Amino acid sequence: MQCANCARPLDGPYCSACGQKAVEIHRPLRALISQAIEETFSVDARLVRTLRPLLFKPGLVTREYLSGHRVVHVQPLKAYLISALVFFGLFTAFPSRAQIDVFTTEEERPSGGSRMQFQLPAHVSINDAKYQELLARAKANPEGFASAVGSSVPRAFFLFLPIFAALLALFYRRAGYYVDHLVFSLYYHSFVFVVFTALYLMSRTSGLLPGTVRALIGIALLGWLVAYLPIALRRVYGGSGWITFLKVAGLGITYLVVFWVGFMAILFIGLSTV
Secondary structure, eight states, rough: OBBBTTTBOOOSSSSSTTOOOOOOOOOOOHHHHHHHHHHHHHHHHHHHOOOOOOOTTHHHHHHHHHHHSSSSSOOHHHHHHHHHHHHHHHHHHHHHOOEEEEEEEOOOOOOSSSSEEEEEOSSSSSHHHHHHHHHHHHOHHHHHHHHHHHHHHHHHHHHHHHHHHHHHHHTTTTTTHHHHHHHHHHHHHHHHHHHHHHHHHHHHHHSSSSSHHHHHHHHHHHHHHHHHHHHHHHHHHHHOOHHHHHHHHHHHHHHHHHHHHHHHHHHHHHHHHH
């Protein structure tokens, strides 16, 4: 039997020359459907095997992936894309009907009712005249501004991934290659998106649970979100509790600065595209 792509002899399911899998596509429809179902359930099984330790055993999926156990879990990039797609897809499936307010730091915060609020600087040091023009457009069209910001957020989060990995490489310089840190970043942000998804669903289904129960669940999720990172870092990179604490503090402060700069950039992008 030879490879259909390069005509080299086959000695297994994959061609040793070009890498193409030896799959016969000219088969009955029933066989193709059966294969599609099998592959779908295989992905679902990996997703279940990944989701449980990802949520409740910080860093375990990353450690197993880096140690070579990669078949049992969803690949890091795919895990990130699935979790991000679900989270941002919810905003499309359940659009917010809240009134949108755009105001500056020199103005009084609007009150009353359910509102989505964007508080922007009253002035900027560079090209303030242009900024005031963009600010006036955002105030005149708050829905368009919110839409522009919303469309920029997923791309910004994707850019945060390599930045977070670079910070890990800075704080753990002797612990693996940059790609190893990127794997940690992908799985960690996947966990963050799962928690954000749970919090968002609770906010959209307020009639199903009493307010006290939702508040307790929200506090538990936010508490686990804070505790997750140091546990994951220690499981993957090792180190004492105090060293991990200091590195988490430095990592968190640095990342918050980067996140704030990125968030402000998103707001300015929104202003320029209204």
